[in-house]
Amino acid sequence: MKSIIHKLKNxxxxxxxxxxxxxxxxxxxxxxxEDPGVxxxxxxxxxxxxxxxxxxxxxxxxxxxxxxxxxxxxxxxxVAIIWAGFLYVTAQGSEEKVKKAHSIFLWTIVGVAIxxxxxxxxxxxxxxxLNV
Numbered sequence: 001m002k003s004i005i006h007k008l009k010n011x012x013x014x015x016x017x018x019x020x021x022x023x024x025x026x027x028x029x030x031x032x033x034e035d036p037g038v039x040x041x042x043x044x045x046x047x048x049x050x051x052x053x054x055x056x057x058x059x060x061x062x063x064x065x066x067x068x069x070x071x072x073x074x075x076x077x078x079v080a081i082i083w084a085g086f087l088y089v090t091a092q093g094s095e096e097k098v099k100k101a102h103s104i105f106l107w108t109i110v111g112v113a114i115x116x117x118x119x120x121x122x123x124x125x126x127x128x129x130l131n132v
Contacts, residue, residue: 016079021072059126066122073115080108 055061087101 016076059122059129063122063126066118070115070119073111077108077112077115080104080111084108 053061053064055064084101084105087097087104091097091101
């Protein structure tokens, strides 16, 4: 287990994903701070606390979070598949590099399956509770 955590910790894809998340958060924060009228134009009275999530239920909140994760995750998956393809092309017959490229490609596909599975699970749970 420690070796898996060590490999993930030193993985360039994890570092790229972390930098992407941090930069996305800073960008959102910057745009929110640039426009002070964002809260004024939301239709919320100045003396009340309003819901900033735009979700009226827990299911909608989970659905919104999964949608955001899907959007980010699928972009990262495309970059990872391109990176794996680049490693395949530049391997030049090196068995070690081909194994590394194959591993990146395999785990990217597993990650995409998990992301799409999460979306399916949310849809199934939502339909189950709305039809009961």
